[in-house]
Amino acid sequence: MPPVAESALGVKSDFPIFSRRFDGRELIYLDSGATSQKPEVVIEAVASHLREHNANVHRGVYALAQEADAAYDGARKQVAAFVNAGPETTIFTKNVTEAINLVAYSWGRANVGPGDAVLITQMEHHANIVPWQVLCRERGAELRYLEVDERGEISLAQLDTELARGDVCLVAVTHVSNVLGTILPVAEIVARARAAGAVTLVDGAQAVPHMAVDVEAIGADFYAWTGHKALGPTGIGVLHGRREILESMEPFLTGGDMIASVDFQSATWNELPYKFEAGTPPIAEAVGLGAAVEYLSGLGMDRVRVHERALTGYMLERLSDVPGLRVTGPPQAEARGGLVSFTIEGMHPHDIAELADRGGVCIRAGHHCAQPLMRCLGVSATARASIGVYNEPSDIDALVDALLAGREVFEL
């Protein structure tokens, strides 16, 4: 791993928000796991689309409407190419939560029944738990979990044991845990699940913004992610699906734009991907996400990963200077995405976040939408520092200084 300073991307000045001051202090943002900050190119892409090219899509013949069509469909091509997926099998949704619900409703309601099992892990975000709970309850199926061990990892042997039971019809796993930081061997999980006849879904919300992701190489039937964590605007998510499965599925939401024809009593469905995009889609948001992935491609996702891995290693090293601090998840940066969750003996995670804020540092505290995992960890909450392309070693130093000062406030 190169030293942290050598791998720095030096792009903070591309992000206008970092020129803000809070009580005269710089913004030190270590909450990119919740949402990323946006570079000027994304802000400008959204603004100039609204300023100069705004019209609804897929319905106008005039020149302006065709510009809007080109912008929306062009963004889809950029987004698909970014993760090596096909544009026709790349569906825009509101966020990753909606993408997973789309699969749970459209594929799940038709393919999961009594005697079937859905297999997920104990480290999933609620977005990849609750839709399966509701589906399994409704369809009389069983929801089972792969356990998380003390290193924050799952066991492929347990996966094999579960698959050997012969009833698993869907395996849905996160690519990178939003709490533990663990990078799961998703291509291997998908291959084993597929060999056992199960359909697969990967939640890439914490992966796509931080490393080169090749959807085709991973081979999952569904791969979902969310734009706002990947330097894009809120209000846009992405679902990549295997063509044969998407074609066999009924629509999720119905109405305008997703139809081929409508009669008084019935309708037929539009082709992919439009069949799954009912109503006016998030046009300016798609344009913004297109600009975001172009920006990330310009940096190079391999460089982004090298930078974030080095910074995560530095964060793990520096956090060990704080007495009483316990890190959750894999001990080495190689096995992690760009985030570290931790607790400090004698301090509640919410107090940790508040004291960090006094030092001008934004971190997150809570259950991180992963309450079942909190139970496995034996805590009600953790503090979490998560990085993005714009972070620098000095941000980590500021966090550690704030935590050390916080311990003094608590007289620890």
Ligand SMILES: Cc1ncc(COP(=O)(O)O)c(C=O)c1O
């Ligand atoms: C792993 C993971 N999955 C799903 C989500 C949900 O993302 P969204 O709220 O954009 O749907 C998040 C967001 O925190 C996440 O970290």
